Amino acid sequence: MIVAAMTRAHTGEVKITTRKLRGSPIGPAWSVIAAVILSFSTYALRAQVSGPSAQSPTAAAQESAGMSTDLFVMFGSDFDRPGLLPRANYNIGIGHTFGFLKKDPIGDELTFGYTYENAGTHGFLYTAFGEHTESAGVMKNFSLPGTKIVTGYTWIQSGITSYTGNAHVQNRLDSGVSLGAIVHFNNCNSIWIQESYSKVVTVPWYTTSSIGYTYSW
Numbered sequence: 001m002i003v004a005a006m007t008r009a010h011t012g013e014v015k016i017t018t019r020k021l022r023g024s025p026i027g028p029a030w031s032v033i034a035a036v037i038l039s040f041s042t043y044a045l046r047a048q049v050s051g052p053s054a055q056s057p058t059a060a061a062q063e064s065a066g067m068s069t070d071l072f073v074m075f076g077s078d079f080d081r082p083g084l085l086p087r088a089n090y091n092i093g094i095g096h097t098f099g100f101l102k103k104d105p106i107g108d109e110l111t112f113g114y115t116y117e118n119a120g121t122h123g124f125l126y127t128a129f130g131e132h133t134e135s136a137g138v139m140k141n142f143s144l145p146g147t148k149i150v151t152g153y154t155w156i157q158s159g160i161t162s163y164t165g166n167a168h169v170q171n172r173l174d175s176g177v178s179l180g181a182i183v184h185f186n187n188c189n190s191i192w193i194q195e196s197y198s199k200v201v202t203v204p205w206y207t208t209s210s211i212g213y214t215y216s217w
Contacts, residue, residue: 070095070109072192074212077124078117087118088125089208095139107138107156119163128165131200133174135159141182151182153194161200174200182214190214 071094078087093113101108114134120127137157144152154177161174180194196208 067099068097068216070097070111070214070216072113072212072214074192074194074210076208076210076212078206078208086124087120089115089117089210091115091210091212095137097141105140107140107154109139109141111137111139111155111157113137113157115161119165130164131161132164133159133161135174135176144181149184151184153180153182154178155180155194155196172201172203174198176208188216190216 072092074089074091076089076091078089079085091113093111095109095111097109099108112135114132117131117133118124118127118129119131120129135157136159137155139153139155141151141153144150156177158173158175161172163170163172176196176198178194178196180192183191183193185191190213192210192212192214194210196210197205198208199205
């Protein structure tokens with residue numbers, strides 16, 4: 001009788017050997033059956049050795065979907081109360097959108113920015129009196145019905161603002177909320193348009209109308 005035996009080397013290869021049993025009355029048909037069974041066993045072992053395949057680039061891209069970084073530069077005008085006096089407002093910052101925050105009602109993008117505002121009593125662009133603000137914020141992006149070119153967002157920010165030009169620098173808490181729209185030209189370039197309401201401690205509240213350019217990646 002011919003009996004098939006199976007051994008496994010350290011390299012993961014499977015080797016089938018045969019040996020003849022002396023004096024066996026069983027015919028060659030059983031040898032064929034044993035060989036077929038061992039062939040299936042060999043296939044199963046090779047599948048276990050190979051293990052799961054590496055994650056495809058497509059799957060990795062799906063996992064990272066919803067994540068992006070925005071670098072924005074915005075120009076606008078404050079309208080101070082009382083009197084609606086216009087004052088220059090320049091803003092630059094960076095934000096990062098996290099995919100796992102997409103369902104968060106407060107926001108899915110964390111931002112950090114610097115803002116310069118004209119704090120003088122006259123002039124629009126620049127005076128000796130300035131207001132410099134470093135702020136952190138959270139932005140909520142949302143789609144608008146019927147269009148994919150324009151999306152909307154809400155933006156909550158808070159930080160420390162410093163008034164310069166006096167004998168001493170004065171630091172105050174500055175908080176604001178914004179509502180805006182984003183016009184998307186492609187995946188990387190867009191225009192932001194927003195209206196903001198801000199309040200600094202000990203200073204009358206004011207609104208700001210801004211437009212800016214954003215590069216995303």
